Amino acid sequence: xxxxxxxxxxxxxxxxxxxxxxxxxxxxxxxxxxxxxxxxxxxxxxxxxxxxxxxxxxxxxxxxxxxxxxxxxxxxxxxxxxxxxxxxxxxxxxxxxxxxxxxxxxxxxxxxxxxxxxxxxxxxxxxxxxxxxxxxxxxxxxxxxxxxxxxxxxxxxxxxxxxxxxxxxxxxxxxxxxxxxxxxxxxxxxxxxxxxxxxxxxxxxxxxxxxxxxxxxxxxxxxxxxxxxxxxxxxxxxxxxxxxxxxxxxxxxxxxxxxxxxxxxxxxxxxxxxxxxxxxxxxxxxxxxxxxxxxxxxxxxxxxxxxxxxxxxxxxxxxxxxxxxxxxxxxxxxxxxxxxxxxxxxxxxxxxxxxxxxxxxxxxxxxxxxxxxxxxxxxxxxxxxxxxxxxxxxx
Ligand SMILES: [Zn+2]
Numbered sequence: 001x002x003x004x005x006x007x008x009x010x011x012x013x014x015x016x017x018x019x020x021x022x023x024x025x026x027x028x029x030x031x032x033x034x035x036x037x038x039x040x041x042x043x044x045x046x047x048x049x050x051x052x053x054x055x056x057x058x059x060x061x062x063x064x065x066x067x068x069x070x071x072x073x074x075x076x077x078x079x080x081x082x083x084x085x086x087x088x089x090x091x092x093x094x095x096x097x098x099x100x101x102x103x104x105x106x107x108x109x110x111x112x113x114x115x116x117x118x119x120x121x122x123x124x125x126x127x128x129x130x131x132x133x134x135x136x137x138x139x140x141x142x143x144x145x146x147x148x149x150x151x152x153x154x155x156x157x158x159x160x161x162x163x164x165x166x167x168x169x170x171x172x173x174x175x176x177x178x179x180x181x182x183x184x185x186x187x188x189x190x191x192x193x194x195x196x197x198x199x200x201x202x203x204x205x206x207x208x209x210x211x212x213x214x215x216x217x218x219x220x221x222x223x224x225x226x227x228x229x230x231x232x233x234x235x236x237x238x239x240x241x242x243x244x245x246x247x248x249x250x251x252x253x254x255x256x257x258x259x260x261x262x263x264x265x266x267x268x269x270x271x272x273x274x275x276x277x278x279x280x281x282x283x284x285x286x287x288x289x290x291x292x293x294x295x296x297x298x299x300x301x302x303x304x305x306x307x308x309x310x311x312x313x314x315x316x317x318x319x320x321x322x323x324x325x326x327x328x329x330x331x332x333x334x335x336x337x338x339x340x341x342x343x344x345x346x347x348x349x350x351x352x353x354x355x356x357x358x359x360x361x362x363x364x365x366x367x368x369x370x371x372x373x374x375x376x377x378x379x380x381x382x383x384x385x386x387x388x389x390x391x392x393x394x395x
Contacts, residue, residue, distance in 0.1 A: 002139065002141070002161065002162055003159050003160070003161040004123070004135045004136055004137070004138055004141075004159065004160050004161070004162075005135060005136040005138070005157065005158070005159060006125075006133060006134075006135045006150060006158035006159055006160045007133075007134045007135060007136065007158070008130065008133050008134075008158055012127075012130045012131070012133050013158075015127075015129050015130040016127070016130055016133075016150060016152070016158065017103075017152075018066075018067055018129075019067065019068060019071045019105045019127075019128075019129070019130075019150070020103040020104060020105055020150075020152060021099070022063075022064060022067040022068075022071060022072055022075075022105075023071050023072065023074070023075040023104065023105035023106075024075075024097045024098075024099065024102065024103070025064070026054065026064075026072045026075040026076055026079075027075045027076075027078065027079050027094075027097050028096055028097055029057075030050065030075075030076060030079040030080075030094075031079070031094055031095060031096055031097075033045075034083065034094075046080070047076060047077060047080045050076045050079075050080070051073055051076060054069075054072055054073060054076060058072070067129070068128040068129050070107060070108070070109075070128050071105045071106075071107070071128065074105065074106045074107070074108055075105065075106075077108075078106060079094055082094035100154065101154065103151060103152040103153075104149055104150060104151035104152065105149070105150055106147060106148070106149045106150075107127065107128065107147060107148055107149075107150070108146065108147040109146075109147075110126075110145050110146060110147055110148060111126075112143070114126040115141055115145050115148075115162065117137055117141075118134070118137075119137075120137070121136060121137055122134055122135070122136065122137055123135050123136075123137040123141060125148065125160055127150065133160075135160050141162055142162070142164050144164055145162045145163070145164055146163060146164060146165050147162075147163045148160050148161060148162045148163060149161045149163070165311060166249070166252075166253075166308065166311045166312055167312070168256075168311070168312055168313065168314055169253055169256035169257045169312040169313060170257065171256065171257070171259065171260040171313065171316060172257070172258060172259070172260060173260065174260060175260050175261070176258065176259045176260055176261070177259060177260065177261035177262070177263065177366055178190055178191055178192060178255065178258070178259040178261070178262055178263070178362075178366055179191035179263045179264075179320075179361075179362040179363060179364065179365030179366025179367070180255065180262065180263070180264050180305075180309075180362060180365065181264075181265065181325065181358050181359075181361040181362035181365055182265070182302045187247070187302075188251070188302075188305065189356065189358030189359045189361065189362045190255075190359070190362055191359065191362040191363040191365065191366035193355075193356070193359050195356065195358065195359070196251060198243075198244055198247045198248075199243055199247060205236065205240055208236065209233065209236050209237070209240075212229055212232055212233045212236065213233060215229050216229045216230060216233060244304070245304065248304045248305045248308050249308060251305060252305055252308035252309045252311075252312050253312060255309060255313075256309060256312040256313040256316070259313075259316075260316060261316055261318060262309055262313055262316055262317045262318070263317075263318045263319075263320050263365050263366055263368055264306050264309065264317065264318075264319060264320070264365065265319070265320060265321075265322040265325065265365060266319035266320060266321055266322065318368065320365050320368050324364070325361040325364040325365055326340060326346075326357065326360075326361045327339060327340055328364050329346075329348035329350065329351060329353055329360070330353075330355075330360045330363035330364050330367065331348060331351055331353035332348060332350055332351040332353065334348055334349070334350035334351065336348075336349045336350070340357060341354075341357075342357075343357065344356060344357055344358075345357055346360040346361075
């Protein structure tokens with residue numbers, strides 16, 4: 001996802017605002033319909049059922065009928081996807097969208113020529129009913145853009161974000177399996193013993209960010225200084241997010257190409273911030289700082305890495321329950337809190353096997369020992385993936 005500043009003309013802005021309003025209206029209709037569901041009422045209409053309802057609504061409502069069916073249908077699709085994320089346990093239930101706060105819509109099936117560069121600083125993108133809308137060409141746009149999202153923030157600024165669905169990566173075909181664990185000291189540990197570092201969590205950047213955030217807290221509201229500091233914070237965060245994304249792309253391509261079966265922890269919102277991995281009775285040292293760091297990594301880094309793995313190795317990613325992965329000995333299977341000697345070191349109290357704590361966890365994940373009661377569902381794809389433009393029926 002890369003975001004660019006969109007510069008619609010006044011006439012285009014009216015059209016875009018209409019798209020936003022209709023997308024929000026359709027989304028909220030879906031939310032309302034879901035809210036009426038009670039146990040025993042039977043299933044909710046699926047995507048195709050909702051699309052039929054949308055056609056009926058358009059026939060009765062001239063305001064909707066005048067708008068873009070692509071925009072409206074995509075709002076149904078986005079809601080459908082959000083419900084799937086909700087049922088998969090990775091996201092919260094989709095909720096109401098509010099005017100002025102959640103303004104945006106998505107366009108899919110972007111044709112190759114529909115994003116183009118005009119000159120050094122300007123590009124333009126084709127939006128249904130609005131035509132060619134210009135945007136600031138602040139960095140290159142990939143040629144294989146599949147979909148984009150147009151948004152307006154609270155300050156009335158428009159942005160366009162292009163999404164590129166990565167191509168699947170061919171596995172080695174040897175049946176090699178790997179466990180990937182999100183680490184504390186490192187970003188990810190592989191069961192092969194490799195420790196992968198995401199460069200964006202570098203300490204100097206973290207320190208600078210903390211300093212700026214303190215400065216921001218001291219700056220008077222509405223002051224020029226506050227505005228400046230806020231921009232510096234945003235820039236720093238954006239830069240580290242870019243680095244993190246880049247790392248996720250490279251790492252996921254690498255892992256998807258080297259292993260046929262990739263096991264990761266089944267990520268649930270609830271246990272996302274496993275407190276720096278110590279047990280409750282024996283917390284790790286510096287838990288607070290590490291927890292802060294953790295949150296940062298987990299929020300975007302880990303989730304993105306898993307998503308990219310699922311994109312690039314469709315059907316080859318298996319999710320495993322995180323229970324006991326950090327306390328179980330990967331050599332003998334003994335489970336004891338005491339085996340977790342420190343943040344970094346695992347030493348089994350039963351057999352004496354010692355190794356890096358994150359690698360030990362990754363080995364447990366690789367072995368799939370802690371498979372959930374549900375049997376460790378195999379991630380077949382769509383439920384946990386970003387909306388896949390290629391899979392959508394053409395509007
Ligand atoms: Zn052991």
